[in-house]
Amino acid sequence: MKLKIAVLPGDGIGPEVTKEAIKVLKAIAQEFDHSFQFKYASVGAVAIEKFNDPLPKKTLDLCKSTDAILFGAIGDPRFDNDPSAKIRPEQGLLRLRKALGLFANVRPVKAYDTLLAKSPLKRDIIKGTDICIYRELTGGIYFGEKTLSDDGNHATDLCDYTREEIERVTHLAFKAAQSRKQKVTLVDKANVLETSRLWRKVVTEIAAEYKDVKLEFLFVDNAAMQIILNPKQFDVILTENMFGDIISDEASVIGGSIGLLASASVGEKYAMFEPIHGSYPQAKNLGIANPIASILSAAMLLDHFKLFEEAELIREGVERSLKLNITTPDLNTKYEHISTSKVGDFIEDFINNPK
Amino acid sequence: MKLKIAVLPGDGIGPEVTKEAIKVLKAIAQEFDHSFQFKYASVGAVAIEKFNDPLPKKTLDLCKSTDAILFGAIGDPRFDNDPSAKIRPEQGLLRLRKALGLFANVRPVKAYDTLLAKSPLKRDIIKGTDICIYRELTGGIYFGEKTLSDDGNHATDLCDYTREEIERVTHLAFKAAQSRKQKVTLVDKANVLETSRLWRKVVTEIAAEYKDVKLEFLFVDNAAMQIILNPKQFDVILTENMFGDIISDEASVIGGSIGLLASASVGEKYAMFEPIHGSYPQAKNLGIANPIASILSAAMLLDHFKLFEEAELIREGVERSLKLNITTPDLNTKYEHISTSKVGDFIEDFINNPK
Numbered sequence: 207m208k209l210k211i212a213v214l215p216g217d218g219i220g221p222e223v224t225k226e227a228i229k230v231l232k233a234i235a236q237e238f239d240h241s242f243q244f245k246y247a248s249v250g251a252v253a254i255e256k257f258n259d260p261l262p263k264k265t266l267d268l269c270k271s272t273d274a275i276l277f278g279a280i281g282d283p284r285f286d287n288d289p290s291a292k293i294r295p296e297q298g299l300l301r302l303r304k305a306l307g308l309f310a311n312v313r314p315v316k317a318y319d320t321l322l323a324k325s326p327l328k329r330d331i332i333k334g335t336d337i338c339i340y341r342e343l344t345g346g347i348y349f350g351e352k353t354l355s356d357d358g359n360h361a362t363d364l365c366d367y368t369r370e371e372i373e374r375v376t377h378l379a380f381k382a383a384q385s386r387k388q389k390v391t392l393v394d395k396a397n398v399l400e401t402s403r404l405w406r407k408v409v410t411e412i413a414a415e416y417k418d419v420k421l422e423f424l425f426v427d428n429a430a431m432q433i434i435l436n437p438k439q440f441d442v443i444l445t446e447n448m449f450g451d452i453i454s455d456e457a458s459v460i461g462g463s464i465g466l467l468a469s470a471s472v473g474e475k476y477a478m479f480e481p482i483h484g485s486y487p488q489a490k491n492l493g494i495a496n497p498i499a500s501i502l503s504a505a506m507l508l509d510h511f512k513l514f515e516e517a518e519l520i521r522e523g524v525e526r527s528l529k530l531n532i533t534t535p536d537l538n539t540k541y542e543h544i545s546t547s548k549v550g551d552f553i554e555d556f557i558n559n560p561k
Numbered sequence: 562m563k564l565k566i567a568v569l570p571g572d573g574i575g576p577e578v579t580k581e582a583i584k585v586l587k588a589i590a591q592e593f594d595h596s597f598q599f600k601y602a603s604v605g606a607v608a609i610e611k612f613n614d615p616l617p618k619k620t621l622d623l624c625k626s627t628d629a630i631l632f633g634a635i636g637d638p639r640f641d642n643d644p645s646a647k648i649r650p651e652q653g654l655l656r657l658r659k660a661l662g663l664f665a666n667v668r669p670v671k672a673y674d675t676l677l678a679k680s681p682l683k684r685d686i687i688k689g690t691d692i693c694i695y696r697e698l699t700g701g702i703y704f705g706e707k708t709l710s711d712d713g714n715h716a717t718d719l720c721d722y723t724r725e726e727i728e729r730v731t732h733l734a735f736k737a738a739q740s741r742k743q744k745v746t747l748v749d750k751a752n753v754l755e756t757s758r759l760w761r762k763v764v765t766e767i768a769a770e771y772k773d774v775k776l777e778f779l780f781v782d783n784a785a786m787q788i789i790l791n792p793k794q795f796d797v798i799l800t801e802n803m804f805g806d807i808i809s810d811e812a813s814v815i816g817g818s819i820g821l822l823a824s825a826s827v828g829e830k831y832a833m834f835e836p837i838h839g840s841y842p843q844a845k846n847l848g849i850a851n852p853i854a855s856i857l858s859a860a861m862l863l864d865h866f867k868l869f870e871e872a873e874l875i876r877e878g879v880e881r882s883l884k885l886n887i888t889t890p891d892l893n894t895k896y897e898h899i900s901t902s903k904v905g906d907f908i909e910d911f912i913n914n915p916k
């Protein structure tokens with residue numbers, strides 16, 4: 207397969223971890239005889255520095271002309287400490303999602319056997335957890351109309367959903383469930399919210415088209431409990447934008463390390479893959495950043511193009527590296543100095559010589 | 562002190578657990594020379610049965626004429642399985658909160674040393690956790706305007722807050738923090754929501770009146786992580802209605818048993834105290850219901866009238882019962898047949914003879 211991939215390394219540790227993901231993708235291309243072409247562009251603080259714009263037109267144009275986007279991380283403390291800054295690195299990501307119509311955020315959460323001890327949750331609670339969260343990303347209260355009264359004493363935010371917005375992410379979630387454990391749990395608050403009742407109605411209708419997938423409902427407050435009490439009960443979780451923000455961040459804690467979590471943001475035409483961790487500027491250029499989330503984002507990219515065998519090989523390499531303690535210091539209790547690039551090298555070698 | 566207390570036992574296990582709370586309150590009255598008068602009234606499914614109304618006027622009038630309300634539990638499976646039922650037990654509670662103007666929900670969450678093994682979280686994560694959550698209860702998106710388009714394909718919910726709504730619960734939270742660990746964490750989503758920015762502004766202004774209390778901010782998605790990663794960092798959590806619903810249910814998991822969690826709902830004039838568990842109809846009349854949440858609700862009632870020494874004695878009795886395994890089967894790994902009333906008897910004895 208021929209793929210043209212836009213690479214947006216971004217800020218902080220973004221470039222370092224993205225480099226390892228590309229190393230791994232190149233190994234896959236070689237082993238499976240694919241042709242992956244990588245095109246680089248600036249985003250975030252580095253783009254503000256060079257072009258005074260966190261999302262330069264050149265970058266957006268590149269994204270629109272490629273098959274997929276591999277994204278690093280965004281954010282710089284120089285901007286965080288200046289609340290008056292009008293131009294912010296984070297705008298680059300929000301504008302990119304909007305411009306590309308990325309309406310679904312996909313977040314797998316897995317408890318790796320070798321890392322169970324790292325989790326704040328007990329081993330028997332999390333062992334075997336394998337969840338995929340589908341969060342609607344461009345609607346709901348985050349994007350609804352906002353008002354503030356003239357005297358500044360009365361504020362409103364509107365949560366707003368249409369059938370179409372619900373349908374498209376729902377189809378993605380059900381399709382994913384078909385090749386997983388055939389279960390979708392809709393998280394909502396249908397006992398109180400009108401938008402949640404619309405979600406429940408639309409999702410129930412669509413579920414009828416996927417007879418092999420079981421649909422369950424869970425109120426968001428109960429979901430926040432169940433994710434801790436019994437995460438193994440979940441397969442695919444489908445939910446609206448704000449509930450997805452809360453629930454997916456809560457679930458990210460299960461695995462014991464945010465340095466392992468990949469995500470995809472998907473639209474009709476475009477798809478972007480990125481680690482969920484931030485730019486972690488304190489670690490920049492120290493060779494200590496964990497590249498696994500970025501490498502697993504590359505695996506999600508391959509999944510997106512149905513290169514399942516290739517993606518699986520990357521995941522096997524990751525599991526092997528965890529098992530053998532070939533990990534960066536955030537996870538490594540045994541060896542002290544395994545660097546970002548050494549982890550990438552190990553997984554690259556594994557792909558060239560799986561054993 | 563003279564107190565007239567309305568007792569609304571409600572449905573399922575409500576009457577059994579409330580009976581033990583009253584047993585304990587009577588022991589306190591005797592030991593400390595108070596006069597507590599108990600007045601009973603119907604609410605929930607039992608009220609529907611007798612009066613065809615989950616909140617009969619007589620009940621509401623009684624509540625308005627007393628100093629405080631002790632509430633059991635509400636809900637009956639006969640109604641849950643009939644989605645067409647117009648009259649539902651739960652309406653009794655919602656109408657009661659509204660009629661009494663109970664604008665703040667207060668939920669303490671504590672990790673008892675003797676129960677650390679029960680928690681899904683690891684011992685060293687939760688040991689020492691002692692949080693009190695102040696949730697705004699009558700505003701926000703649960704009560705804002707709802708719309709559904711004529712074709713049924715577009716729904717909205719409005720999140721709506723005024724300065725006054727924020728102020729009153731904020732004062733309660735800061736006053737509570739003064740006699741605790743002097744810290745309030747405001748949970749919001751001020752990077753996205755206008756209502757959250759209003760919360761942040763108003764709470765920051767009020768914080769200036771409480772110089773001894775430290776104010777911190779946390780986005781709700783991060784809060785959902787931090788409650789699992791490091792619950793000990795929190796003292797008082799202050800938040801709006803829906804975030805409070807999610808966060809307080811999530812936090813309820815920490816202690817390892819929902820059968821221990823009490824709550825208060827407080828307004829300008831009235832205050833109601835109730836366990837957070839439901840009516841648990843399967844356990845009705847079996848003598849297995851855990852009365853501790855109801856007994857701790859009685860302790861919160863005493864706190865409300867500044868009877869701190871009395872409340873503390875109840876809590877000591879509860880801790881002693883946990884330590885000695887004088888607990889109902891949900892918690893008891895050692896003895897099989899300690900009943901609801903035996904637990905109440907033990908705490909009553911402890912109050913009469915603290916040692």
Ligand SMILES: [Mg+2]
Pocket residue numbers: 451452455782783
């Ligand atoms: Mg988030």
Ligand SMILES: [Mg+2]
Pocket residue numbers: 427428806807810
């Ligand atoms: Mg709740």
